[in-house]
Amino acid sequence: MSVPTSEPAASNLTPDPEPPRANWAAIRPLLLRLHFYAGVFVGPFLLIAAVTGIAYIWTPQVEQAVYARELHVPAAVGALPLDRQVSIARAEVPDGKLARVRPAPSETDTTQVVFNRPGLEPSYYYTVFVDPHTGEVRGALETYGSGQALPIRGWIDTLHRNLQLGDFGRLYSELAASWLWVVVLAGLALWLGRRRSVRRARGRRRLLSWHGTAGLWTAAALLFLSATGLTWSLHAGANITDLRSAWDWTTPSVTASAPATPGDVGWQSVREATARAGLSDPVQITPPAKPGGNYVVAQVGRSWPEKQDSMTVDPGTGQVTGTLRFADYPLAAKLSRWGIDAHMGLLFGVANQIVLTVVGIALICLVVWGYRMWWLRRPVRDGAGLPRPPARGAWRRIPGRVLAPVLLVLAVLGWFLPVFGVSLLAFLAVDVLLGLRREVTR
Incomplete structure (x- = not known):
């Protein structure tokens, strides 16, 4: 006796969903x-x-070649106090307002003393390059941005932007x-x-x-x-x-407006205090923005591993009053820093x-x-x-x-x-x- 084969009821049949290939065929012409x-x-x-x-991307190497006199000096033993170097630079720019100082990071580099000066375009500065050993002014140039781009790099940067x-x-x-x-x-x-x-x-x-x-x-x-x-x-x-x-993804910064002791120990003492606290070169020193403020000393190394630690120093006592380590940055701030530096070709040299x-x-x-x-x-x-x-x-x-x-x-x-x-x-x-x-x- 044969058993009839059962057929699925029509009511149990459900239409197949539209296959992915059909959806892709519809979307592809629009894409x-x-x-x-x-x-x-x-x-x-x-x-x-x-x-x-x-x-x-290749302007750092161009800068080193074109502006070798401004950037580099013969190696020598010893250096003038940083305060003396800044004074020499001040004499070259009597109409300038001191913005920041980048001490020579090695014995073959110059110290860069950066000024705001009347008539400069926004984000442009006037920088005097001083031999840290002899006090000779090696040159003065307009520089661009926080990265201290020299004229060729600044021009190409602006062209790209x-x-x-x-x-x-x-x-x-x-x-x-x-x-x-x-x-x-x-x-x-x-x-x-x-x-x-x-x-x-x-x-x-x-x-x-x-x-x-x-x-x-x-x-x-x-x-x-x-x-x-x-x-x-x-x-x-x-x-x-x-x-x-x-979303609180901003880059943190040290507070430079903390109450400070009257007086000023000077640039050299400020740098020595931060060096003892572990802030290695290269650094940038920014003077107090107003009376009663603190110096800010920040690392400016942007290759891997990043050197982005910063400290504040009481100008009256020369004591470190605040420290911010790059290791303590939120992850979003670190990713932003790494992303920008990689985009500029700086992170991995x-x-x-x-x-x-x-x-x-x-x-x-x-x-x-x-x-x-x-x-x-x-x-x-x-x-x-x-x-x-x-x-x-x-x-x-x-x-x-x-x-x-x-x-x-x-x-x-x-x-x-x-x-x-x-x-x-x-x-x-x-x-x-x-x-x-x-x-x-x-």
């Missing part, structure tokens, strides 16, 4: 169009940032940093989704293979440069600063510089290959006009449950990264206008 527009319009800014960034155009020029670097992470993430998704299909290809597909492989290998470094670059930006940087303050140079060259190649691939998309029959972009209307094929959160995330990012938000709206406007133009000309 392709986003990657295309960002690459075409932001590519020139990424090229400028990469070229000027590579130039900046704002193209020598002030705050308006900073929009270029913010635009590049705001879109770099988008281009990288969209490119990664596109490449990983079709990586096997472009191997051993020729022509445009070979360029695509190079483009994708280089992007894959440098993706983490490019995302890092984008994130750290945004911290210096004009608009997004302000939002990041506010966020760090709200020459190795750091080489890695950033390779990444910068890779970014240049990615942009150039991207433009070349776009050019190869032009119609072969007449070869006239610009190449065509990817097909329009990709967003209409995305399921609503996917599109809604994407739009929400883009809105939040557009608010937090204003230059990204405004430029995204501009891309959309251009896309709409091109679509209308195409409809009219049909």
Whole structure:
């Protein structure tokens, strides 16, 4: 006797969820169009940032060669008291207000005495370089920023930051940093989704293979440069600063306003007190900002391991009144310090510089290959006009449950990264206008 085979009841059948591959097929055209527009319009800014960034990375070596007289002296035994060196520098700048002093960290280095001076641009100082052994003034130069960038490094730094155009020029670097992470993430998704299909290809597909492989290998470094670059930006940087303050991720500092004893023991005694307390060179000494304040002595070594300890000293007694060790920084503050120094090529010395140079060259190649691939998309029959972009209307094929959160995330990012938000709206406007133009000309 045969037993009938039972069939599942129709009521027990549930529709299969939409397969992931179908979702990817709907999303991929939108990512392709986003990657295309960002690459075409932001590519020139990424090229400028990469070229000027590579130039900046190697400026420490350039400084050592060009400004050897100002920075270095013949080795000798003994040194003049730091107070005497500062007095010599003061005589060279009678109209300057003393801002800070960097004592010679070795017997072959000069002491740098830094002044605020009338007529200088914001963040610029006037620095006198004094031979610590003889008191000879080896030169005087305008320097830039807290890192004491000499003229060549300061000029390239400003070029990389704002193209020598002030705050308006900073929009270029913010635009590049705001879109770099988008281009990288969209490119990664596109490449990983079709990586096997472009191997051993020729022509445009070979360029695509190079483009994708280089992007894959440098993706983490490019995302890092984008994130750290945004911290210096004009608009997004302000939002990041506010966020760090709200989450208590700010870099701590010693309190220089503690009550001080009347009198002033002088620069030499201040440095000796901190040296006895374990503060090794190189350091920077900042005088009290107002009567009754303390000296601040801070390490300025920015290679690994970081030398970022700081102390305050009572000017009347010469006693150390406060200590802040880099080891006691919150993790977020340490990561911020390491990230900034790695971005500038300082953290691991020459190795750091080489890695950033390779990444910068890779970014240049990615942009150039991207433009070349776009050019190869032009119609072969007449070869006239610009190449065509990817097909329009990709967003209409995305399921609503996917599109809604994407739009929400883009809105939040557009608010937090204003230059990204405004430029995204501009891309959309251009896309709409091109679509209308195409409809009219049909």
